[in-house]
Amino acid sequence: MKRTLASTLICLLxxxxxxxxxxxxxxxxxxxxxxxxxxxxxxxxPEQRTYFDGLNDHITALLxxxxxxxxxxRPDHLGSILALGLRPQKMEVLLQDNCVLCHxxxxxxxxxxxxxxxxxxGSNSHLNLRHLVDxxxxxxxxxxxxxxxxxxxxxxxxHSHVKExxxxxxxxxxxxxxxxxxxxxxxxxxxxxFNPTLPTDQLAKFRESPHGKLxxxxxxxxxxxxxxxxxxxxxxxxxxxxxTVNPKRVHETCGACHANPAKMAGFKLxxxxxxxxxxxxxxxxxxxxxxxxxxxxxGAPTCNSCHGNHAAMPVGLSSVSQSCGLCHAGxxxxxxxxxxKKAFEEHKxxxxxxxxxxxxxxxxxxxxxxxxxxxLCVECHAQYAKENPECSASAEHFYATITRLDQDWNRYNxxxxxxxxxxxxxxxxxxxxxxxxxxxKQARAHVHAFSRNSFDQVADPGNKAADTISTLVxxxxxxxxxxxxxxxxxxxxxxxxxxxxxLKLRRLERQADEPNR
Amino acid sequence: MNDHGxxxxxxxxWLDSRYxxxxxxEFLRHKEVPKGPHSMVWYYLGGTTTFFFMVQVVTGVLLLxxxxxxxxxxxxxxxxxxTKVPFGWLMRSVHCWSAxxxxxxxxxxxFSTMMLKAYRPPRELTWVSGYIMFALTLGFxxxxxLLPWNxxxxxxxxxxxxxxKSVPLAGDWLLHVLRGGPDVTANTLFRxxxxxxxxxxxxxxxxxxxxxxxxxxxxxxxxxxxKVAGRGMKFFPSFALRDLxxxxxxxxxxxxxxxxLPYGPGIPGMEWELGEKADPFxxxxxxxxxxxxxxxxxxxxxxxxPHLFGLEGPQVCLxxxxxxxxxxxxxxxxxxxxxxxxxxxxxxxxxxGAILFLTFLTLxxxxxxxxxxxxxxxxxxxxxxxxxxxxxxxxxxxxxxxFLFYHDRWFIFTGAALLHVALHGLFGLSYLTxxxxxxxxxxxxxxRRVLAARKTRASPGGVG
Numbered sequence: 001m002k003r004t005l006a007s008t009l010i011c012l013l014x015x016x017x018x019x020x021x022x023x024x025x026x027x028x029x030x031x032x033x034x035x036x037x038x039x040x041x042x043x044x045x046p047e048q049r050t051y052f053d054g055l056n057d058h059i060t061a062l063l064x065x066x067x068x069x070x071x072x073x074r075p076d077h078l079g080s081i082l083a084l085g086l087r088p089q090k091m092e093v094l095l096q097d098n099c100v101l102c103h104x105x106x107x108x109x110x111x112x113x114x115x116x117x118x119x120x121x122g123s124n125s126h127l128n129l130r131h132l133v134d135x136x137x138x139x140x141x142x143x144x145x146x147x148x149x150x151x152x153x154x155x156x157x158x159h160s161h162v163k164e165x166x167x168x169x170x171x172x173x174x175x176x177x178x179x180x181x182x183x184x185x186x187x188x189x190x191x192x193x194f195n196p197t198l199p200t201d202q203l204a205k206f207r208e209s210p211h212g213k214l215x216x217x218x219x220x221x222x223x224x225x226x227x228x229x230x231x232x233x234x235x236x237x238x239x240x241x242x243x244t245v246n247p248k249r250v251h252e253t254c255g256a257c258h259a260n261p262a263k264m265a266g267f268k269l270x271x272x273x274x275x276x277x278x279x280x281x282x283x284x285x286x287x288x289x290x291x292x293x294x295x296x297x298x299g300a301p302t303c304n305s306c307h308g309n310h311a312a313m314p315v316g317l318s319s320v321s322q323s324c325g326l327c328h329a330g331x332x333x334x335x336x337x338x339x340x341k342k343a344f345e346e347h348k349x350x351x352x353x354x355x356x357x358x359x360x361x362x363x364x365x366x367x368x369x370x371x372x373x374x375x376l377c378v379e380c381h382a383q384y385a386k387e388n389p390e391c392s393a394s395a396e397h398f399y400a401t402i403t404r405l406d407q408d409w410n411r412y413n414x415x416x417x418x419x420x421x422x423x424x425x426x427x428x429x430x431x432x433x434x435x436x437x438x439x440x441k442q443a444r445a446h447v448h449a450f451s452r453n454s455f456d457q458v459a460d461p462g463n464k465a466a467d468t469i470s471t472l473v474x475x476x477x478x479x480x481x482x483x484x485x486x487x488x489x490x491x492x493x494x495x496x497x498x499x500x501x502x503l504k505l506r507r508l509e510r511q512a513d514e515p516n517r
Numbered sequence: 518m519n520d521h522g523x524x525x526x527x528x529x530x531w532l533d534s535r536y537x538x539x540x541x542x543e544f545l546r547h548k549e550v551p552k553g554p555h556s557m558v559w560y561y562l563g564g565t566t567t568f569f570f571m572v573q574v575v576t577g578v579l580l581l582x583x584x585x586x587x588x589x590x591x592x593x594x595x596x597x598x599x600t601k602v603p604f605g606w607l608m609r610s611v612h613c614w615s616a617x618x619x620x621x622x623x624x625x626x627x628f629s630t631m632m633l634k635a636y637r638p639p640r641e642l643t644w645v646s647g648y649i650m651f652a653l654t655l656g657f658x659x660x661x662x663l664l665p666w667n668x669x670x671x672x673x674x675x676x677x678x679x680x681x682k683s684v685p686l687a688g689d690w691l692l693h694v695l696r697g698g699p700d701v702t703a704n705t706l707f708r709x710x711x712x713x714x715x716x717x718x719x720x721x722x723x724x725x726x727x728x729x730x731x732x733x734x735x736x737x738x739x740x741x742x743x744k745v746a747g748r749g750m751k752f753f754p755s756f757a758l759r760d761l762x763x764x765x766x767x768x769x770x771x772x773x774x775x776x777x778l779p780y781g782p783g784i785p786g787m788e789w790e791l792g793e794k795a796d797p798f799x800x801x802x803x804x805x806x807x808x809x810x811x812x813x814x815x816x817x818x819x820x821x822x823p824h825l826f827g828l829e830g831p832q833v834c835l836x837x838x839x840x841x842x843x844x845x846x847x848x849x850x851x852x853x854x855x856x857x858x859x860x861x862x863x864x865x866x867x868x869x870g871a872i873l874f875l876t877f878l879t880l881x882x883x884x885x886x887x888x889x890x891x892x893x894x895x896x897x898x899x900x901x902x903x904x905x906x907x908x909x910x911x912x913x914x915x916x917x918x919x920f921l922f923y924h925d926r927w928f929i930f931t932g933a934a935l936l937h938v939a940l941h942g943l944f945g946l947s948y949l950t951x952x953x954x955x956x957x958x959x960x961x962x963x964x965r966r967v968l969a970a971r972k973t974r975a976s977p978g979g980v981g
């Protein structure tokens with residue numbers, strides 16, 4: 001018994017001893033952590049202190065080293081680093097980089113070289129410390145010196161920029177930025193070390209693009225370079241919602257120039273008209289823009305889906321259907337096989353865009369096929385194919401068939417809901433409604449073949465489905481009538497029994513009362 | 518004697534020689550149901566509850582012929598039953614309607630027993646057995662709700678069983694036992710199935726037998742104050758045939774409702790459309806509510822803050838509910854006046870107060886008068902106000918009818934319930950603060966009345 005107690009005590013002492021083994025915070029660092037401001041309040045906030053207490057010994061040693069070498073000498077400087085709340089790997093990168101440590105010290109830096117969490121230029125400023133530490137390069141250990149040169153381990157104030165860095169003239173001709181980024185991004189062996197799936201042909205593509213030609217050949221100061229789209233400090237993976245090249249932000253990034261009339265002044269379309277600046281506004285209101293920006297459908301296209309990114313260029317007349325066909329493969333293929341293809345080429349019309357528009361594509365409607373005021377066909381046909389009455393008859397046929405099937409679907413769907421509420425089995429009706437809905441969708445797509453025979457073949461199952469639904473709805477209604485009749489018969493029978501019971505009761509009670517009289 | 522009468526007499530003789538049935542027949546022949554100044558209708562509610570239970574048994578057995586418990590079969594078998602099996606839809610619809618009507622009938626039976634003081638000695642155990650049957654009926658409702666394994670049932674059961682966690686000390690263990698694991702899974706389904714079709718019916722049938730035995734041995738309670746049993750109504754044939762007429766009427770109503778409203782009246786907590794199959798990986802949809810008879814407790818839980826008196830809010834709520842239900846269970850022993858065969862208006866008023874308390878909470882759970890969005894502070898205020906006006910209206914009718922037609926002068930509990938509703942709904946006090954004020958005033962008023970009554974009895978000229 002005594003031995004058990006003794007061993008328990010030893011264990012408890014050992015545990016207590018191991019807890020006491022955590023090294024004490026070095027004197028200088030401890031002084032910064034407990035420093036107070038003029039008002040007598042601690043400079044380091046409780047949140048920052050909690051974060052510090054959770055750091056491992058290695059990070060604490062790096063922080064201590066920074067204070068011992070007097071790179072961090074002020075409590076507010078230490079506070080700004082702790083306030084980042086970085087995970088250990090990133091904090092390790094930061095604390096081993098004297099560039100960052102020095103450029104976050106408000107005592108040493110001028111406002112234009114000081115990185116902080118609230119830079120004077122706002123949160124989008126290149127001096128935003130949060131952006132710097134969130135940068136995809138920073139996370140992989142590529143910090144300031146990777147681009148700006150110098151020795152991050154040195155505590156001397158020297159800058160020895162890499163030779164590609166053009167010094168003071170770097171803003172005049174920004175083409176050097178391309179080759180500067182390409183030092184790494186065009187090196188497959190190097191990129192493979194970090195992200196094997198990342199392409200390395202961005203520079204080659206950019207050179208061939210109008211943007212590239214404008215920057216490299218015309219040396220136009222308005223032309224974009226890598227940083228124009230990807231940002232300076234704070235480049236994030238495109239999947240990150242904060243990235244400037246995230247699908248939901250691409251239209252803003254492109255719009256920074258293309259929606260700015262001042263920047264676009266002087267640029268012209270092939271027909272000589274000025275390059276419009278309303279594309280972003282049109283895109284936002286379009287069916288694609290609403291799908292991406294309002295519904296968050298990442299499958300919906302944005303600027304680079306049609307124009308490309310590093311090789312961004314206008315979509316050529318002949319390639320419009322290819323571009324749209326990436327998603328709308330069925331309609332594009334039907335159009336390619338139609339008689340309209342040739343006619344559109346002869347008139348140099350931009351295929352899909354001729355009817356649907358480009359940046360401001362709106363939801364299609366069946367009346368586009370009609371001969372009414374919302375018709376798409378009438379205007380061109382009146383001018384170019386008025387001798388062919390068959391075309392307008394076909395369009396009317398398409399319109400009439402789709403409208404009829406659509407009305408059938410709406411009518412029978414409402415009937416199915418009513419029958420379901422009455423407790424009838426509507427599963428077979430729903431199956432056929434699904435078939436009808438599919439047919440309507442296919443029929444709408446088959447309009448692009450502009451062939452009555454082909455259209456009728458597709459629409460025919462819809463007619464059959466509508467007939468089947470009509471029969472099923474009638475059967476369900478008959479069944480409901482049978483239920484009502486069955487109920488009426490049951491009520492009648494129960495009523496009859498009730499009357500019999502009542503009469504029997506009266507007779508028995510009368511009989512029981514008679515002897516009492 | 519004709520041939521028919523002769524044969525019946527021979528059969529009776531044959532049975533009597535073996536089972537001595539003559540005393541039983543004589544007992545039934547002379548059995549009477551007491552008549553009094555109150556309506557006889559209250560005597561039939563036990564019978565209608567039994568009728569709905571019998572319908573439950575018959576339709577339940579028919580449903581059981583097709584229902585297959587299991588994660589992959591429960592929903593599918595119910596769907597098959599209601600869409601493909603002849604009259605399957607009718608069986609399910611009748612089963613669901615009858616379940617709800619059984620609870621309505623049972624609640625009415627319980628409150629009528631309470632108001633007529635039929636629980637008074639020597640019928641205390643009849644009250645207790647009925648009380649346990651009421652609890653079992655709610656258990657039937659809760660366990661049966663999960664069996665179709667549809668979305669609504671799954672999430673309502675998840676939320677409902679989660680309440681068990683609030684039981685001090687054994688909460689987590691109880692939850693584990695109830696669910697057959699930490700979550701609602703097929704294990705829960707099997708447990709609820711066993712409860713619904715075996716355990717609860719066995720217990721219920723046993724209790725019905727005990728309850729009926731008590732009623733037969735003691736007879737139905739005569740009206741309060743009737744010292745000598747007057748000439749009552751003959752149980753056979755007068756009462757029994759009237760009972761049969763009422764059962765036939767109930768059957769008629771049941772069939773009409775089942776055919777015209779097969780999925781219920783569409784009121785939240787009273788609808789049973791199969792809908793979509795349960796998917797445990799989907800998040801629970803907002804605004805999920807239990808069946809109507811649990812709505813008051815659901816709303817009461819919402820009125821409690823997350824923490825109160827150093828305990829969790831739901832724990833305090835569970836304690837309050839347990840206390841109220843315990844008081845309800847031991848009313849026969851608390852009501853000393855009724856035990857002396859004297860009117861006990863205080864306990865009648867307690868019953869009316871309970872009705873108003875339950876009404877307000879149920880109306881509030883139905884979001885009567887809600888604005889959009891329903892959970893916004895403005896909407897919650899409007900809901901409280903609208904429900905308060907409805908409850909105050911009902912309370913006013915109850916008070917006027919009792920005052921004018923029944924000459925009641927005891928309104929402390931009714932008044933406290935209405936004050937509670939008014940302070941909360943009209944003056945914006947929190948539900949608990951308003952409740953505490955109303956309960957304190959009611960307690961003070963009751964204490965004053967009890968002391969005054971004792972003083973009167975103790976004084977030389979007082980009533981002894």
